[in-house]
Amino acid sequence: MSTDPSRLADLPGLMRVESIGRDELVARCQELTLPAYPHQQIYGTYCTIQQHVECPPEQVYEYLRQGHHLEEWTYSLRDFEPSGVPGLWAGHDRLADDTRIYCRTVANPGALTVDYHCSWDQGEELWMIYLMRVIPAALVLGRSGSVVTWTNCRHPHYDRNPHPELAPRPDRPWVGDYWDLFYAGHTVEMNNLKTILEHRYAAGLPVSVPPVRAVAR
Template identity: 55%
Template sequence: MTTDTTGALSDLDPAEPLPGVIRVETHSRAQSTPMLVDRVRSVYPHDQIYGEFCTVHGYVDAPPRELFDWLSDTRSLEEWTYSTRDLRRTETVGLWVGTDRLNTDTAIYVRTVADPGAMTVDYHCAWDQPDHLWMIYLMRVVDAHLVLNRPGSVVLWTNCRHPFYDRNPFPDTVPPGREEWVGDLWDMFAAGHQVELDNLTAIAERRHRTGLPLTPEWMRR
């Protein structure tokens, strides 16, 4: 797995790859799409199972408070998501802009809303424009002692099918030549988000197991 020597995952030894981690740097979209298709159940209509909501969840063998702190930093998206990269602060406080490498020249805007008491982390996002961050990723970190009676964390992640997934209300902001809209990918969300949750799990568990802080040094600068 390729690591950036100054940024995302730079604290991990590149000689010890993370099994199962799928990022745009390791798997092109042409490679990853068939993998996601294999994970989509074709026996039932997708709308019957994931109509208005898409939820994935999993156990992470890492301390919940440290996991929450890592996820609360918007830049963590550069590490565990498949394609969100190059995040940088905008002139608006709390608002970040990066690139969604699913498509060339697609800007993604992100504002992270985190509640330390409830350990919720909500990523308010949108492609192409920052004025209406309608694409919201709702995450919660739960102390596994409470729900599974063992150390570690449980992560719950839900997306709601906002009407804008079906129709882009901001056509004037679309970069020239891009035909795909994020809503075209809704049927792949469950499989794609499971891949990203698996990435999150592998990265957090490797850091915890090897004594590294879950929030790496490059994110503390």
């Protein structure tokens, strides 16, 4: 099977072996490789972090897909209960006082992905999307355990609250006010995840634990 390079001949800006030589490619890549990068350039629109966890991928996935565990490894998400809508939980984000957060978990066991669809103040438009993937470390690092990746995309609502009338008070900080700290804050939470999973797995304890309260599934 092959493709016809002429199909792409009129597209400006493509860098392919048919259009530039290897030396030119290396020179261009060297230009793009900097000794340091501005924080805004790397994390201004997308925030991705990753971590190795010494725990089998199936157990890491099982832990993540059960949303009540968010109360363990996140810094501030607590008190989840059924919202009355199937699959949707309501809880509190203690990052800001008196702030409700709504969350739905979308999990794919074949791909080992777990996505948390969330929002502050209301549960109809879940625009804060936390995309997580569990990768067998044996495949990508040649070692035991798992690699966990976590990506956030800067939805326009991070820059402006779409429902200010639902805020508990006018001076309540907005979640997007913290965007520049997402890398650091999520790294703290990823380290929490790693610590919990590695402790339980190394001790021979069940990695996943039942919820204290019944929660929406």
